[in-house]
Amino acid sequence: MFYKFLFLTLFSSLSYTFANPNLALQCLKESYPILFIEQNRMTYKDILWELTKIPKHNNMQDYENALRTGNLADSFAYAYPLGFRTLEPFKDSTRIHDYAFLASLYGENQKNVESHLKPLTWMDGSQLLFNSQNGAYAALKRVKDRLIQVAKENPKLLTYLENIGGTYKWRKIANTNRLSAHSFGIAIDINVAKSRYWLWDIKQKALNQDIAQIPAIIVQIFEEEGFIWGGRWWHYDTMHFEYRPEILCYAKALKNAESKTLKNSKSL
Ligand SMILES: [Zn+2]
Incomplete structure (x- = not known):
């Protein structure tokens, strides 16, 4: 048990060590090519400016300020913990949203967002509205198709996927x-x-990240299609998945870059 904890801590701290603005920018380009093409959207220059420096959040105050101000660069302060969960509350950077950025991608106001919504018939027959911009709807449809396949092998999964x-x-x-x-x-x-959900559990005095789980195959499929999972946050929300392909891209790219650095330093 101790070794498992040690490994988790070591791995998490390694994957959090270096923020990398170039990788973040590359992932934004790959995830939202339209941002770098259309003039009336957030421009390449604006994004580059925001990402020239990824801020450090050293404590809850830094983190809560960033949650309020919602700057794009803040969401890259600590990488999404692929395969693990965040061990300290102020490292939940992917809970930070830049609203101007989201608005430029998905709609400037309620009416505008609603004009982009498209209904998807979910596996329990319900109609889910999802944003058709930037591949979000298409990604949810791929998730649904894959979940239907795995639920054929394991029907117990369906209990998590009904009553959305x-x-x-x-x-x-x-x-x-x-x-x-x-x-x-x-x-x-x-x-x-x-x-x-962490807030419900706090009220019940039952905050416990270790029992905040849903079946791994469900998480895996969502993540592979560009959705981050709220169950990896210290402020856990295990029902919640959101389409943030840049965050997953960045976590993977950072992990690759750091394992290369480690290999190089070992071979010196
Ligand atoms: Zn939610």
Whole structure:
């Protein structure tokens, strides 16, 4: 048990060591090519400017300020913990959203976002509205098709995938003044009854990241299609998946870059 913890800590700290603005920019280009083509959207120059420096968040105050101000660069402060979960609350950088950035991708206001929504018939027959821009809808459709296949082998998975909590809703995050990813139609909450949410658990005095789980195959499929999972956050939200392909791209690229550095330093 101790060794497992040590490994988790060591690995997490390694993957968090160096922020890399060039890799972040490369992943944004790959994930949202339209941003770098259309003039009336956020321009390459703006993005480059925001990413010239990825800020350091050293404590909860830094983190909470970043959550409020929502700068694009802040969401890259600590990489998404692929295969693990964040061990300290102020390292949940991927909970940070830049609203101007999301608006430029998915719609400037409620009416504009709603004009981009498209219904997807989910596996339980319900109609889910999702944003058709930037491949978000197409990614959710691929997730659905793959989940149907794995659920044929393992029907127990279906209990997590029915009674969907919701996709699009123009709303502020509970107890805050901030819009949620659901407001842009790029997030899905799966079965709420099978999920855990850090705020509910705090109220019950039952905050426990170790039991915040859903079946790994569900998480794997969402992640492979460009969705980050709220269960990897210290502020866990295990029903929540949101389309953030740049975050997954960055986590993988950073991991590759760092393992190359490690190999090189060993061979010196
Ligand atoms: Zn959600």
